[in-house]
Amino acid sequence: MRIVLLTVGRTDVPWVREGLEVYVSRLSHYVPFELKEIPELKGAGSLSRDRIKSMEGELILKALKPSDRVVLLDERGEEMRSVDLAARLSDALARGGQGDLVFVVGGAYGFSDEVYARAGAKLSLSRMTFSHQMVRTVFAEQLYRAFTIIRGEPYHHE
Numbered sequence: 001m002r003i004v005l006l007t008v009g010r011t012d013v014p015w016v017r018e019g020l021e022v023y024v025s026r027l028s029h030y031v032p033f034e035l036k037e038i039p040e041l042k043g044a045g046s047l048s049r050d051r052i053k054s055m056e057g058e059l060i061l062k063a064l065k066p067s068d069r070v071v072l073l074d075e076r077g078e079e080m081r082s083v084d085l086a087a088r089l090s091d092a093l094a095r096g097g098q099g100d101l102v103f104v105v106g107g108a109y110g111f112s113d114e115v116y117a118r119a120g121a122k123l124s125l126s127r128m129t130f131s132h133q134m135v136r137t138v139f140a141e142q143l144y145r146a147f148t149i150i151r152g153e154p155y156h157h158e
Contacts, residue, residue, distance in 0.1 A: 001093065002032040002100040003143065006063055007136055008056050008107040009040040016133050023140035030147040031093070034100075035136075038063060040107070049109045057112030060104060067099030070119045072111060073135055077122030082156060085123075085142060086149035103143075105135050 011017045020035070027033040038059045044052050064070060069092070080088075092101055103123070104115070116122075125138055148155035 001096055002034055003027070004034045004036055004068075004100050004102040005105070005136065005140065005143075006036045006038065006060065006102050007105040008038050008060070008132070010037050011133055011136055013133050016137050019137040020140055023137065023144045026144045027140065027147065030144075030151070033143075036063060052107065053109050053112045054114075056107045057115045060106070060111070060115050061118060064102060064118065065099055067097070068102045069097070069099055071101070071103045071121045071123050072115065072119045073103055073105050073125065073139060074111065074122040075124055075127075075129055077124035079124045079127070082142060082145050083149055083158070086146035089143075089146050090150050103139065105132055105139070108132055 011020055024033060024035055038056070041047070041052060041055055047055070089101075104111075104119070106115070111119075125135060125142070130138060145156050
């Protein structure tokens, strides 16, 4: 089983990209990890928000396999502490399974109803709103932190 971070759009802010690369590299020591970026829609400026969400949703769903376990990073998702995320990841890894564990970062307007229907869970990183670019790095750091907690390494301090 791999862990996949599926994102809409490229990470094009240099300092965000650099931070993301740091944590993607660190994660590779713990788990098979893949960052998948779906290209942003061309000509989206002329489309309505609902149409953008619908089109992005189609691309997200196309990138998923039927066996994937899908968790949306969503402002209305469940909030949890880093140790709780570590416990959930540990359980998911212990259960294994055929598919990958896929965490999805949507575009600027969120997810379509079809993507919400496909997801098994929603996770919020904070009650605050982050740019969909920054969420990638923040979440990659949280995944890394979770694996250090699972392994009992000294990165996380309680």
